[in-house]
Amino acid sequence: MSDKELPDHLREDNLSEETKTLISSLPSTKDFLGKLYNYQGCWYYPNTLQGVLNFQKGFKPQETDIIIASFPKSGTTWLKALTVALLERSNNTSTNVPHPLQSDNPHGLVPFLETNVYLNSSTPDLTKFSSPRLFSTHMPLHTLQVPFKDSPCKIVYVCRDVKDVLVSQWYFRCAYLQKEVDKSLLESSLDSLCSGVGYFGPFWENVLSYWRGSLEDPEHVLFMRYEEMKSEPAAQVKRLAEFLGCPFTEEEEEGGSVDKILELCSLSSLSSMEINKTGKTSNNVHHSNFFRKGEVGDSKNHLTPEMENKIDLIIEEKYKGSGFKY
Numbered sequence: 001m002s003d004k005e006l007p008d009h010l011r012e013d014n015l016s017e018e019t020k021t022l023i024s025s026l027p028s029t030k031d032f033l034g035k036l037y038n039y040q041g042c043w044y045y046p047n048t049l050q051g052v053l054n055f056q057k058g059f060k061p062q063e064t065d066i067i068i069a070s071f072p073k074s075g076t077t078w079l080k081a082l083t084v085a086l087l088e089r090s091n092n093t094s095t096n097v098p099h100p101l102q103s104d105n106p107h108g109l110v111p112f113l114e115t116n117v118y119l120n121s122s123t124p125d126l127t128k129f130s131s132p133r134l135f136s137t138h139m140p141l142h143t144l145q146v147p148f149k150d151s152p153c154k155i156v157y158v159c160r161d162v163k164d165v166l167v168s169q170w171y172f173r174c175a176y177l178q179k180e181v182d183k184s185l186l187e188s189s190l191d192s193l194c195s196g197v198g199y200f201g202p203f204w205e206n207v208l209s210y211w212r213g214s215l216e217d218p219e220h221v222l223f224m225r226y227e228e229m230k231s232e233p234a235a236q237v238k239r240l241a242e243f244l245g246c247p248f249t250e251e252e253e254e255g256g257s258v259d260k261i262l263e264l265c266s267l268s269s270l271s272s273m274e275i276n277k278t279g280k281t282s283n284n285v286h287h288s289n290f291f292r293k294g295e296v297g298d299s300k301n302h303l304t305p306e307m308e309n310k311i312d313l314i315i316e317e318k319y320k321g322s323g324f325k326y
Contacts, residue, residue, distance in 0.1 A: 006033065009115035012046035019050050029197055032188060036199065040143045043201050044114075051114035052139060056146045058122030059113070064132035065153035066244065068110055071206045072138050072199065073168040074160035075226040080106035080136060081265040083156065086241050087132065089257065101264065105275060110134040113144075138200045141209035141221070152220060154244060157210035160226035161326065162203055163299035163311055166193055170302075190307055194314045204318035211324045225326075227296050234258050 008014070010033055015023070023046065027038040036043045044052060068083060070076040084100055100109055111117050113135050117124055126133070137144055144155070170186045189198075196202025214223035222243045229236045237258055241247050248257055263269060299308075315326065 009048045009051065009119055010034065010045045014047045014120060015050050019046075019053060022053075023049065031192060031198065032185075036197070040140070041205055042140050042143060043197060043199060045199060047119065048115055048199075051116075051119040052143060054118035054120075054122040055113045056143070058118065058124075059147040061148050061151040061153055062131060062133060063152050065151070066132050066134050067113075067144065067153065067155045068134070068136040069141070069144065069155055069157040069210060070136075070138060071159070071165065071203050073165050075158045075229065076136065077106050077270075078226075078229070078265060078267075079156065079158045079224070080110040080134075081270060082237060082240060082261065083134060083244070084109050085261045085265050086237070086244060086246055087134075089252075089261070090246070099264070101270065103275060106270070107136075110136045113137045114139060138206070140206050141213045154220055154222070155210070155213070156222045156224065156240065156243065157214070158224045158226055158229070159207050159210070159326070161296070161299070162193065162315065163303060163308060164226075164296065165203070166190060166311070167299045167302045186302065190303075190310070194310055202318075204315070207326075208319070208322055208324060211322070215323075230296050233262050237261060 012034060022039075023037045029036050029043075034045060036045060037049055038044075039049055039052065066083065066087075068076065068080050070079070081101055084106065088100055114137060117126075117135065141155070141157075166186075166189060170189050173185060173189070192198030192201065193203060196204070200206060210221060211223055213221040222240070224236065224240070238248055252258070303311075319325065
């Protein structure tokens with residue numbers, strides 16, 4: 001796939017002179033898609049780094065902003081859908097008006113700051129976002145927080161077993177590169193994951209930044225685990241609603257509101273919506289690529305015991321002493 005065929009955020013054709021000067025001094029490497037640069041401890045493709053810098057320079061937070069954060073392929077789509085549905089339930093009383101999730105993909109409704117909103121400018125037009133504004137990111141917490149200072153905005157982070165992240169990432173990459181599912185790509189993705197040198201890596205630094213943030217400031221940073229969302233969805237959705245300041249009333253719970261939201265945001269429901277079968281993101285990625293299995297433990301069907309052991313050793317070493325367990 002040529003550079004021009006890649007999604008915008010993975011390319012190197014949108015850099016300011018200032019950014020070109022900056023990246024000449026940054027640690028760099030190359031993978032099968034192109035060059036990566038390390039900025040504030042995290043690896044980015046050049047255009048994404050431009051988006052990060054644009055965001056840090058130009059973002060003006062509002063007190064009611066909500067940010068959905070994650071390492072890529074950790075359950076981001078589902079968390080975005082649930083957040084939209086929770087906030088929308090007070091607005092969407094008319095059966096004649098289509099629900100936002102039926103009109104746009106979760107990534108269109110909750111766009112990424114660095115790969116969408118600020119990709120091309122440090123002063124994008126944000127007037128279309130009504131309060132509370134919903135945005136998302138894969139940046140680590142310390143990079144995200146630069147423009148926030150003492151803003152009381154809410155940040156929700158979802159974490160997932162990194163073995164399942166790896167397999168999900170592998171399938172996703174094959175889909176948008178329009179390649180057959182290729183074991184050699186899985187092996188190179190494994191090496192990248194374990195070395196920490198890959199897009200938005202190291203994964204352990206991403207996870208730990210939000211884990212520590214949630215301990216230090218639980219009122220503004222919520223740490224969620226994908227596996228708990230799957231095993232106890234009702235309890236986790238109520239926890240999310242409480243954190244976002246829109247808890248379920250007794251009447252809503254008795255009326256089945258929690259189950260209705262879980263059904264609306266289920267993989268089968270979202271993947272069967274016309275918008276998710278046919279549409280594309282602003283970065284030209286098919287909406288259908290975001291819906292595969294969503295299962296816990298699917299990695300066992302794809303990783304060898306040696307691969308699993310390699311990941312386990314890295315996790316044990318990197319999380320040691322942090323108090324974080326997965």
